[in-house]
Amino acid sequence: MRDQLSENYDWFLAKLPELLASYRGQHALIHDKEIAGIFPTSLDAVMTGLKRFGEDNFSVEAVDDQIEDLGFYSHVSAALRA
Amino acid sequence: MLVQRCALEQHRIIVPASISRPILTASSFQISPSGQYHYRALVDTGAQRTVISKTAISEQNLVRIGHMQFAGIHGPQTHTRYLCGIGLWANRIDAGQSYYDSEPDTRTLFLLEEPIEIVDMEPNANFDLILGWDVLKQFSFSFDMKTRSFELVVQQ
Numbered sequence: 001m002r003d004q005l006s007e008n009y010d011w012f013l014a015k016l017p018e019l020l021a022s023y024r025g026q027h028a029l030i031h032d033k034e035i036a037g038i039f040p041t042s043l044d045a046v047m048t049g050l051k052r053f054g055e056d057n058f059s060v061e062a063v064d065d066q067i068e069d070l071g072f073y074s075h076v077s078a079a080l081r082a
Numbered sequence: 083m084l085v086q087r088c089a090l091e092q093h094r095i096i097v098p099a100s101i102s103r104p105i106l107t108a109s110s111f112q113i114s115p116s117g118q119y120h121y122r123a124l125v126d127t128g129a130q131r132t133v134i135s136k137t138a139i140s141e142q143n144l145v146r147i148g149h150m151q152f153a154g155i156h157g158p159q160t161h162t163r164y165l166c167g168i169g170l171w172a173n174r175i176d177a178g179q180s181y182y183d184s185e186p187d188t189r190t191l192f193l194l195e196e197p198i199e200i201v202d203m204e205p206n207a208n209f210d211l212i213l214g215w216d217v218l219k220q221f222s223f224s225f226d227m228k229t230r231s232f233e234l235v236v237q238q
Binding site for chain 1: 106126131145148149154160162
């Protein structure tokens with residue numbers, strides 16, 4: 001059975017193009033595949049999520065289409081898994 | 083002044099660090115040390131964000147908060163994001179004292195005030211976490227070519 005975070009993330013990716021138009025650079029608090037709030041910082045969104053829904057019952061995703069570079073890990077993660 | 087200094091280890095910089103689960107208070111997060119656990123942290127100035135092994139994440143029961151996409155060698159990869167308290171072990175050096183005069187067994191744990199958001203990685207035998215710029219930007223650090231040692235000033 002899939003958990004709330006995974007289901008929320010699939011829903012978020014489908015909605016991302018729409019969200020980018022209005023909320024680029026902000027952070028979406030998601031609960032039960034619905035936006036529960038938009039916040040300027042991720043930490044604000046996490047704090048609100050923990051208070052309102054409790055751990056593992058929400059997720060916070062960045063409304064952004066940038067892909068980060070994790071340096072060493074970006075380049076050798078496949079080798080570390082081997 | 084709190085200073086962490088180490089020699090290169092197989093051409094890598096590895097420093098002792100602490101990982102802990104942030105505690106939510108009424109208006110902020112509280113970061114507390116988690117016992118005397120020392121984790122091996124690879125310093126990577128090429129990483130935008132800190133990465134922690136799934137083993138350490140599980141040991142410290144970190145809070146899952148979402149996902150993140152990062153560049154991988156075969157294209158973008160999605161990993162889970164967690165909230166984490168980070169601390170660095172360092173020696174206290176008094177004014178006029180050199181690092182080498184400080185007692186090696188009097189290490190102090192310096193905890194970052196704010197939690198950071200990290201992503202998970204597969205465990206490996208060499209290190210438990212990779213310190214990226216989200217942590218490194220909070221300190222001064224340098225590499226001494228003559229002594230082949232790395233120095234990170236944790237607190238002035």
